[in-house]
Amino acid sequence: MMLHRRQLLAAGATALLVSPLGGRMALAAAPTERRFVFIIQRGAADGLGIVAPVGDPAYAGARGDLAGDFASAPRLDDMFALHPAMASTLGLYQAKQALFVHAVASPYRDRSHFDGQNVLETGGVSAYQLKDGWMNRLLRLLPAGDKAIALAATVPMALRGPVEVASYAPSSLPDASDDLLARVTAMYEGDRQLHPLWQEAMATRMLTGDLGSDGGKRAADTGTLAAKLLVAPGGARIAMIETGGWDTHSGQRGRLGNQLKGLDAMVAALKTGLGAHWDNTLVVVATEFGRTVKANGTGGTDHGTGSVAMLLGGAVQGGRVQADWPGLGDAALYEGRDLKPTTALDVLIASAVSRHFGLAPAGTAKALFPAMTMAAGMEGLVRG
Amino acid sequence: MADKSIALNRFGLGARPGEDPGGDPRAWLDQQLARYVAAPPVLAGQPASGTLVAAFADYRERFVQLKRAAGPPPAPPSAMAPPPMVQAGDDPVDALRRQFNQQSRDLYNGAVTARALAAIQSPAPFAERLVHFWANHFAVSGDKMEVTNLAGAFEFEAIRPHVMGSFRDMLFAVERHPAMLLFLDQAVSVGPNSPLAVRAGNRPNARRNLGLNENLAREILELHTLGVRTGYSQADVTEFARAMTGWTVAGFGRGPVAKFTGATGRQGDFVFAEAMHEPGSRTILGRQWSQQGEAQAAAVLDHLATHPATARHIATKLARHFAGDDPPPKLVARLEANFRKTGGDLPSLYRALIAAPECWTPGAVKFKSPWEWSISAMRAVGTEQLQPNAVPGLMVQLGQPVWKPGSPAGWDDVAGAWAGPDAVLRRVEAAERMAQRTRDQIDPRARAAEMFPDALSPTTAQAIARAESNSQGVALMLVAPEFLRR
Numbered sequence: 001m002m003l004h005r006r007q008l009l010a011a012g013a014t015a016l017l018v019s020p021l022g023g024r025m026a027l028a029a030a031p032t033e034r035r036f037v038f039i040i041q042r043g044a045a046d047g048l049g050i051v052a053p054v055g056d057p058a059y060a061g062a063r064g065d066l067a068g069d070f071a072s073a074p075r076l077d078d079m080f081a082l083h084p085a086m087a088s089t090l091g092l093y094q095a096k097q098a099l100f101v102h103a104v105a106s107p108y109r110d111r112s113h114f115d116g117q118n119v120l121e122t123g124g125v126s127a128y129q130l131k132d133g134w135m136n137r138l139l140r141l142l143p144a145g146d147k148a149i150a151l152a153a154t155v156p157m158a159l160r161g162p163v164e165v166a167s168y169a170p171s172s173l174p175d176a177s178d179d180l181l182a183r184v185t186a187m188y189e190g191d192r193q194l195h196p197l198w199q200e201a202m203a204t205r206m207l208t209g210d211l212g213s214d215g216g217k218r219a220a221d222t223g224t225l226a227a228k229l230l231v232a233p234g235g236a237r238i239a240m241i242e243t244g245g246w247d248t249h250s251g252q253r254g255r256l257g258n259q260l261k262g263l264d265a266m267v268a269a270l271k272t273g274l275g276a277h278w279d280n281t282l283v284v285v286a287t288e289f290g291r292t293v294k295a296n297g298t299g300g301t302d303h304g305t306g307s308v309a310m311l312l313g314g315a316v317q318g319g320r321v322q323a324d325w326p327g328l329g330d331a332a333l334y335e336g337r338d339l340k341p342t343t344a345l346d347v348l349i350a351s352a353v354s355r356h357f358g359l360a361p362a363g364t365a366k367a368l369f370p371a372m373t374m375a376a377g378m379e380g381l382v383r384g
Numbered sequence: 385m386a387d388k389s390i391a392l393n394r395f396g397l398g399a400r401p402g403e404d405p406g407g408d409p410r411a412w413l414d415q416q417l418a419r420y421v422a423a424p425p426v427l428a429g430q431p432a433s434g435t436l437v438a439a440f441a442d443y444r445e446r447f448v449q450l451k452r453a454a455g456p457p458p459a460p461p462s463a464m465a466p467p468p469m470v471q472a473g474d475d476p477v478d479a480l481r482r483q484f485n486q487q488s489r490d491l492y493n494g495a496v497t498a499r500a501l502a503a504i505q506s507p508a509p510f511a512e513r514l515v516h517f518w519a520n521h522f523a524v525s526g527d528k529m530e531v532t533n534l535a536g537a538f539e540f541e542a543i544r545p546h547v548m549g550s551f552r553d554m555l556f557a558v559e560r561h562p563a564m565l566l567f568l569d570q571a572v573s574v575g576p577n578s579p580l581a582v583r584a585g586n587r588p589n590a591r592r593n594l595g596l597n598e599n600l601a602r603e604i605l606e607l608h609t610l611g612v613r614t615g616y617s618q619a620d621v622t623e624f625a626r627a628m629t630g631w632t633v634a635g636f637g638r639g640p641v642a643k644f645t646g647a648t649g650r651q652g653d654f655v656f657a658e659a660m661h662e663p664g665s666r667t668i669l670g671r672q673w674s675q676q677g678e679a680q681a682a683a684v685l686d687h688l689a690t691h692p693a694t695a696r697h698i699a700t701k702l703a704r705h706f707a708g709d710d711p712p713p714k715l716v717a718r719l720e721a722n723f724r725k726t727g728g729d730l731p732s733l734y735r736a737l738i739a740a741p742e743c744w745t746p747g748a749v750k751f752k753s754p755w756e757w758s759i760s761a762m763r764a765v766g767t768e769q770l771q772p773n774a775v776p777g778l779m780v781q782l783g784q785p786v787w788k789p790g791s792p793a794g795w796d797d798v799a800g801a802w803a804g805p806d807a808v809l810r811r812v813e814a815a816e817r818m819a820q821r822t823r824d825q826i827d828p829r830a831r832a833a834e835m836f837p838d839a840l841s842p843t844t845a846q847a848i849a850r851a852e853s854n855s856q857g858v859a860l861m862l863v864a865p866e867f868l869r870r
Contacts, residue, residue: 297595
């Protein structure tokens with residue numbers, strides 16, 4: 001059998017990778033069939049503008065112009081309506097594959113994006129307290145064959161840590177020649193930082209072929225690309241997708257609508273690309289914190305606290321909005337301005353993920369969110 | 385790493401062919417502080433922010449007119465070159481938008497290319513590195529439409545003239561520049577009890593979109609001066625935002641704001657609009673600020689410019705940039721003391737960095753960002769000219785589009801942000817393409833020795849020597865471990 005040069009190169013890379021991990025591989029259980037995707041909304045997504053509590057008596061007064069998008073929006077139940085830009089997600093909801101959890105927040109209670117994202121990604125209770133990400137710690141609980149990939153040029157904080165994680169974003173640069181790649185492999189051999197990075201790059205390149213050539217700039221392309229990486233034999237089981245542009249201080253109605261259209265297309269492309277694997281898939285969409293209940297002076301909202309999280313996928317027990325609803329009346333607001341969080345985002349994630357992968361809930365919670373006190377996990381989020 | 389190599393690579397932007405720090409690398413760096421040119425000839429053709437603001441305001445006005453009347457587009461605005469011909473049968477609104485976007489792209493590409501050429505050609509690369517450092521500290525992001533064209537002018541007008549001055553002067557230039565006022569929504573922030581808001585509220589069809597926006601006030605405290613978690617509260621942010629109302633841009637606003645602001649003056653200039661200002665005295669950081677009008681926020685900004693927390697914040701970021709991702713505490717403490725003693729004199733800080741042993745440790749301390757890597761690569765191959773979209777395109781592909789960090793925090797200055805598998809692969813792809821354009825005119829063995837005097841590893845030297853061609857050797861040099869770090 002003749003092997004293409006690129007395959008030879010990748011085969012060499014794999015051989016080098018396996019040797020230090022041999023013991024772990026030998027003991028490992030069979031890789032899981034379950035797929036998990038975390039979509040992070042960087043910039044503080046306005047939960048009240050995504051799943052709107054239109055049945056709350058204080059809603060219309062508090063939101064003013066921002067309520068306009070929900071005049072004829074599809075109702076999810078007596079209280080909530082979904083932003084009309086999310087048509088595919090509505091379809092998932094009707095098929096009981098979408099669960100919205102409202103008034104959630106991480107343990108972070110200030111309003112800096114950068115600190116808030118650090119808490120959301122590390123799983124700590126304050127910024128920079130933990131040095132690795134909860135998704136990297138999740139990998140350590142799973143069979144050794146289960147790999148993760150970030151759809152980004154570099155590995156985001158949630159996936160950083162001792163377990164090697166690949167990152168991949170479509171590149172429009174022409175492929176470098178195989179001969180140069182082989183020489184670079186040799187040159188990085190003795191470099192402790194570059195050697196493992198390069199092995200990951202080569203292994204990923206082997207898996208993705210020429211995917212990068214079709215752009216991948218738009219959200220749907222990213223969803224399709226993530227799906228391809230997740231269905232490839234020996235490919236990743238866990239993926240993280242970064243989305244930005246949620247920091248809507250001004251002109252929120254148009255901007256948020258476009259954002260949600262993109263997110264909706266990304267999820268739809270993921271579902272299509274995953275095919276039969278969608279039944280075994282859990283997608284979590286979450287943001288670092290929410291936005292103010294009232295609009296500011298520039299048609300936008302400022303940094304707030306509680307927001308909405310989404311659980312999507314064939315593995316989800318969906319078709320409902322779960323919320324211990326705090327209300328939007330002035331007296332009910334957190335610090336007089338924000339949606340008061342009544343559900344802990346870390347409890348939600350730990351409960352969903354442990355059930356999804358068949359892990360013990362308490363141990364998973366302790367590993368992912370070490371300071372979390374999970375008095376009672378949340379039940380009924382994911383099909384076992 | 386030998387001292388010469390550290391001066392060239394860690395402090396500078398990588399050697400140009402023939403560049404040699406001589407026998408005293410520290411003196412070579414110190415001389416660059418005097419040699420620095422704030423407005424080099426390569427930036428001479430760049431449009432001023434006033435011109436750019438005028439063009440944008442014109443565009444918006446024409447856009448609104450067209451939308452309203454769906455008639456033929458009026459004559460092009462006088463401030464800009466004549467637009468390309470409008471195609472027959474085109475929707476005039478689409479045509480106008482396309483034409484403006486094309487102009488924006490050209491302006492942006494021109495400014496990025498000028499910035500790159502200034503860095504590539506500079507005989508004071510240490511000073512140019514500091515320009516990039518400060519532009520990132522006070523980041524604006526051009527992915528917001530109003531800012532796309534202005535990001536270059538912001539760096540050329542607010543950063544470059546003050547790099548060898550005081551932190552206070554740079555801070556004032558930055559916070560009064562139209563790019564910053566528009567990027568962080570300050571230009572449209574209105575005091576709830578200001579004359580403007582009161583008048584608007586009395587009108588029968590009261591517009592709702594007049595009010596306070598705390599975006600810039602927050603980021604000044606969190607990112608520009610004191611730093612996050614340094615003890616200020618949400619109330620301080622809101623009070624500071626109230627003090628800042630009225631700080632806006634002349635000739636930009638339209639609609640209710642423009643009508644009543646009295647923000648007169650040359651388009652694009654900073655202006656204080658009394659009508660937007662929240663009256664009364666403020667309480668910020670435990671102090672009473674009883675100044676009135678423009679002087680109120682200026683007094684707060686003056687206080688912040690020399691605040692001990694600001695000194696520590698700036699000291700930490702500079703130390704991280706020159707001594708490693710985890711900045712040595714003793715160096716931070718010395719820089720902080722230096723800042724406090726001089727009241728934020730920037731050249732004194734740079735001299736303290738040159739004198740600091742922590743900045744001269746032999747092993748590489750930093751993984752280069754895509755920008756640093758690209759500039760050092762173009763210096764290494766002796767780039768003289770650039771196609772208009774070469775650098776903008778390269779920076780998108782490498783993951784660091786110039787002036788578009790997406791967030792007011794700017795780009796991260798730690799290896800974790802840049803040292804990813806895909807990121808390294810992209811540099812290899814870019815290096816090969818760049819090397820192919822050198823057409824085997826460079827001897828990579830000699831050039832590598834020049835780039836890293838007494839600091840080239842045997843592995844790299846061997847890889848280059850064994851390359852199948854000069855250009856492959858150049859590609860290997862550009863992605864060698866020595867070249868990816870500094």
